[in-house]
Amino acid sequence: MTAVPHVLPYLVAVWVFLAGAYGLATSRNLIHAVGCLSVCQAATYVLLLAVGYRDGATAPVFSDVEPGTRPVVDPVVQALALTDVVVGATVTALLLALVVQVAKRHGTVDPDELTELRG
Amino acid sequence: MNPRTRLWLVATGGAGLAALLVAACLRLPRFGGDRHPYGDRAVHASLERHTANTVASVNFDQRAFDTLGEMTILFAAVLGCVVLLRQTRDEHRAHPEPADVARPVRRYALLVLPVALLTGLYVVAHGQLSPGGGFQGGVVAATALHVLYLGADYRALERVRPVGAYEVGDALATSAYLVTGVAGLIGGTAFLANTLLPYGTFNTLSSGGTVPLLNAAVGMEVACAVVVLLAGFLDQAVEIVDEGEDDDRAGDGHHHEERGK
Numbered sequence: 001m002t003a004v005p006h007v008l009p010y011l012v013a014v015w016v017f018l019a020g021a022y023g024l025a026t027s028r029n030l031i032h033a034v035g036c037l038s039v040c041q042a043a044t045y046v047l048l049l050a051v052g053y054r055d056g057a058t059a060p061v062f063s064d065v066e067p068g069t070r071p072v073v074d075p076v077v078q079a080l081a082l083t084d085v086v087v088g089a090t091v092t093a094l095l096l097a098l099v100v101q102v103a104k105r106h107g108t109v110d111p112d113e114l115t116e117l118r119g
Numbered sequence: 120m121n122p123r124t125r126l127w128l129v130a131t132g133g134a135g136l137a138a139l140l141v142a143a144c145l146r147l148p149r150f151g152g153d154r155h156p157y158g159d160r161a162v163h164a165s166l167e168r169h170t171a172n173t174v175a176s177v178n179f180d181q182r183a184f185d186t187l188g189e190m191t192i193l194f195a196a197v198l199g200c201v202v203l204l205r206q207t208r209d210e211h212r213a214h215p216e217p218a219d220v221a222r223p224v225r226r227y228a229l230l231v232l233p234v235a236l237l238t239g240l241y242v243v244a245h246g247q248l249s250p251g252g253g254f255q256g257g258v259v260a261a262t263a264l265h266v267l268y269l270g271a272d273y274r275a276l277e278r279v280r281p282v283g284a285y286e287v288g289d290a291l292a293t294s295a296y297l298v299t300g301v302a303g304l305i306g307g308t309a310f311l312a313n314t315l316l317p318y319g320t321f322n323t324l325s326s327g328g329t330v331p332l333l334n335a336a337v338g339m340e341v342a343c344a345v346v347v348l349l350a351g352f353l354d355q356a357v358e359i360v361d362e363g364e365d366d367d368r369a370g371d372g373h374h375h376e377e378r379g380k
Contacts, residue, residue, distance in 0.1 A: 010144035074158030075173035090196035
């Protein structure tokens with residue numbers, strides 16, 4: 001199995017994503033569920049940065065590296081990961097605000113107890 | 120659905136998804152490989168426009184329009200949180216009592232606050248040169264203000280953080296980004312095209328054309344957005360109480376003090 005080191009980072013991303021999805025499906029607490037969603041999102045960071053990696057390369061910042069002297073990792077996926085982090089943080093904030101309201105209106109944060117619709 | 124059936128469903132679906140994802144991973148380009156066509160072109164374009172930090176160039180030059188979308192998402196999310204976390208009719212505000220803070224904590228907080236704030240501003244200002252930028256520096260600067268909550272108390276934080284001003288700042292920063300884009304249109308180029316300003320000397324603060332301007336706008340927006348978001352959540356935790364709940368707590372001075380801190 002010489003191929004394993006070449007796919008291992010991708011498999012780590014898959015593992016993290018599935019762990020988050022399992023947590024989401026079995027969650028008994030909405031705050032825990034929001035945390036699980038963040039875990040799922042963290043998998044995409046791992047995947048993006050793994051896709052952009054280049055053996056022996058440095059960061060794509062040329063303030064102290066002479067351009068052309070060293071290989072650099074892919075800056076496009078790094079920028080995408082940054083976008084990902086920002087969107088993830090806003091989604092988390094919005095969901096937590098919703099959880100605060102759910103807890104106030106229904107007095108529980110267990111999704112299984114939130115069966116009925118109330119105005 | 121009972122928990123057993125649900126677990127079965129999750130296990131089956133998860134196993135299928137895992138198999139598909141692993142199969143997809145095996146077909147991906149080798150990890151650490153040398154073929155990055157988009158990355159090479161992005162580096163080339165970034166150097167051509169005298170932006171030392173390629174990631175900033177991708178965000179604020181090559182994909183500036185996408186970053187506008189990202190800013191709008193952030194702005195909309197903050198708006199949503201402000202609406203969701205507002206004070207409703209059956210709630211009122213309790214006044215948090217000043218609380219005692221251990222002396223070393225207070226001293227350390229007052230020492231760290233200016234350093235952290237300056238670090239945040241530094242990271243924003245050097246976004247086009249070194250790792251960091253508006254998004255990262257904005258979060259650092261906004262978090263620095265909240266050291267005051269740990270080192271002093273909630274009222275001290277409220278004094279340096281008039282939420283209304285930060286809401287206006289958030290909107291102004293988003294508009295500044297748009298206006299920089301529109302300036303390109305008026306100047307005879309394209310929206311957010313970064314062909315309006317001179318690119319400057321490589322590796323200096325003013326290099327990169329409109330990149331530093333857009334970077335600063337994003338820094339201001341993120342800092343304001345984080346302050347407003349945290350204010351919403353802190354208000355819920357510290358100030359806003361249900362009608363009647365406060366009466367129960369009035370006799371319980373210790374509890375009240377704890378929440379006030």
